[in-house]
Amino acid sequence: NAxxxxxxxxxxxxxxQEARLRCSPMKGHSHVYWYRQLPEEGLKFMVYLQxxxxxxxxxxxxxxxxxxxxxxxxxxxxxxxxxxGDSAAYFxxxxxxxxxxxxxxxxxxxxxLTVL
Amino acid sequence: QQPVQSPQAVILREGEDxxxxxxxxxxxxxxxxxxQKHGEAPVxxxxxxxxxxxxxxxxxxxxxxxxxxxxxxxxxxxxLSYSGTYFCGTEHSGTYKYIFxxxxxLKVLA
Numbered sequence: 001n002a003x004x005x006x007x008x009x010x011x012x013x014x015x016x017q018e019a020r021l022r023c024s025p026m027k028g029h030s031h032v033y034w035y036r037q038l039p040e041e042g043l044k045f046m047v048y049l050q051x052x053x054x055x056x057x058x059x060x061x062x063x064x065x066x067x068x069x070x071x072x073x074x075x076x077x078x079x080x081x082x083x084x085g086d087s088a089a090y091f092x093x094x095x096x097x098x099x100x101x102x103x104x105x106x107x108x109x110x111x112x113l114t115v116l
Numbered sequence: 117q118q119p120v121q122s123p124q125a126v127i128l129r130e131g132e133d134x135x136x137x138x139x140x141x142x143x144x145x146x147x148x149x150x151x152q153k154h155g156e157a158p159v160x161x162x163x164x165x166x167x168x169x170x171x172x173x174x175x176x177x178x179x180x181x182x183x184x185x186x187x188x189x190x191x192x193x194x195x196l197s198y199s200g201t202y203f204c205g206t207e208h209s210g211t212y213k214y215i216f217x218x219x220x221x222l223k224v225l226a
Contacts, residue, residue, distance in 0.1 A: 043216045056213040104148050107157035
């Protein structure tokens with residue numbers, strides 16, 4: 001019974017490179033959230049997706065950041081031309097959705113991005 | 117609007133009790149509590165759906181006030197394993213996005 005799977009767990013990029021973070025939700029879950037967390041800080045909402053749809057991306061910077069959740073395959077958070085300020089832990093969480101949804105989120109272990 | 121938690125941080129000795137509050141300016145559909153240990157992912161603790169609800173989980177329990185604008189998490193006879201950051205979470209009214217409170221850092225000392 002696999003939980004939420006994120007990879008890579010750690011990613012190092014130089015300024016200007018691209019970072020791609022992947023998230024496979026729990027089996028049966030159709031909703032995916034992405035959050036950013038800086039050290040010793042809270043969980044900042046970035047984007048909420050359902051299969052093939054972006055429901056709410058109000059927490060995503062307008063430039064350089066994009067997210068998708070295709071019909072097949074994992075959700076991907078893409079950061080283009082990374083800058084040092086993008087260094088953070090990025091958590092993905094999945095939610096069941098539908099009539100059986102009680103709302104709680106199940107988190108992956110996070111992807112820790114370091115920009116040199 | 118992000119729910120506000122208080123206190124921001126608390127230090128306890130083993131066996132002491134603590135209360136963490138989560139307040140919103142608007143009524144919440146539901147409230148969830150999570151604990152995040154350092155360097156780990158947040159873990160779901162419990163959910164409260166109804167105004168006036170109280171729920172327990174071993175020595176950790178929570179309440180949701182009648183107006184559904186405040187929830188409290190009660191930690192009784194704290195253990196070292198309770199250390200971490202506690203977050204309340206909720207679905208933001210009218211937008212469906214899921215947001216977290218400001219967080220409360222709890223440290224239990226031997």
